[in-house]
Amino acid sequence: MPEGPEIRRAADRIADVLVDETIEEVAFAFPELQRFGHLLSGQRVVDIETRGKALLTHFDNDYAIYSHNQLYGVWKIAKRGKTPATNRSLRLALHTATHSALLYSASDISVWARDDLGMHPFLAALGPDLLSAKLIWQDISERLKLQRFAGRSLNALYLDQHFLAGSGNYLRSEILFCAGAHPKRRPRDLGRAELGALARETLKLPRRSYETGGITLPPRLAASLKKTVKGRERRRFFVFGRDGRACYQCGDTILRDSMGSRRIYWCPTCQRQP
Template sequence: MPEGPEIRRAADRIANVLVDETVEEVAFAFPELQRFTKVLSGQRVLEVETRGKALLTHFDNDYAIYSHNQLYGVWKIAKRGKMPATNRSLRLALHTSGHSALLYSASDISVWPREEIGMHPFLATLGPDLLSAKLAWRDISERLAMPRFAGRSLAALYLDQHFLAGSGNYLRSEILFCAGVHPKRRPRDLSRGERGRLARETLDLPRRSYETGGITLPPRLAATLKKTVKGFERRRFFVFGRDGRPCYSCKDTIRRDSMGSRRIYWCPTCQPE
């Protein structure tokens, strides 16, 4: 599933072709949404916003399209009239005079009056967005100390969108590694210094991933690996997907387990249990 940084980058691409443009034609695959084609066609797009893993397209008639990629959804941008070659099912199409923003394979799409969008069942329960410019590391530290979160394992907490919106499977492994904390530990078991370090990494890693297109490694290490390691997926992360390989920091062997029904990776030396 795409995580916060990937959804934000998709939103940037969509905004680049839609914002301040008139959407001449709107097409929904789902019958229950087709009544909104006339409501939205001919309207100007004001903003493309992300809230965690959800994406909102705001129109100047005070309506918004909510979409969530879930596991398989993907946005594609194309010149108007030139549809991408794909076997995916088209779920939503927004056509301007020059471009098309196309959402494939997603099933969670709805249309809302903008003043009511906060009542969406998913959005109403979200924690702060990891990529929000208003979010500070002290805010995250305070949330870690809240009774509703403090007694849960970090492995579970860092998949919970009520805690922080936009976190997901690769981000939790990478954040916990960089903070030097084991996935089974709980916030209430951390020292003040450990909690502060975890909060800082929770803020920094998603922003680095967003800026680099999915790389969580620091620039110098990423540049070195690019020269010696073939394949983007093999040189993106500290630990995620690297089980059986040596840790970049201590050379111990990265391990893999299943926590919260999702795979997780850690270094037994850098993240002692």
């Protein structure tokens, strides 16, 4: 499933071709949404917003299209009249005079009046967006101390969108590794310095991933690995997907386990279980 950084980068690509443009045609694949095609066609897009893994396309008539990629959804941009080569099912098409923004394979799509978005069941329950410019590490540290979060294992907490919106499988493994926190520890088990380190990494890693297109390694390390490691997927992360390989920091073997039915990776030396 795409995580917050990937959705934000998709939003940037969509904004490049839609914002301040008139949408000549809006086409929905789902019958229950097709009535909104007339409501939105001819309107101008004023903003493309992300909230965690959700994307909102705002129109100047105060309506918005909500979409969530879930596991398989993907946005594609094309010149108007050109169809991308794909076997996926088209769910939503937004056409300007020159370009098209096309959403494939997603099933969670709806249309909302802007003033009613606060009643959307997913959006209403979201925690702060990891990529929000207003979010600071002290906010995350205080959130970790809240009673409803402090007693939960970090491996579960860092997939909970009520805690922080936009985190997912790879960010969870990478953040916990960089903070030196074992996945089974709980916020209440951490000292003040450990909480601060975890909060800082929680803020830093998603932003780095957004800026680099999905790489959580520091730029210098990522650049040096290009000389010795073939394949981009093998040099994106510290631990995620690297089970059986040596830790870049200590040389110990990266481990993989299944926690909460989702795979997670960690280093037994850098992230000791107390």
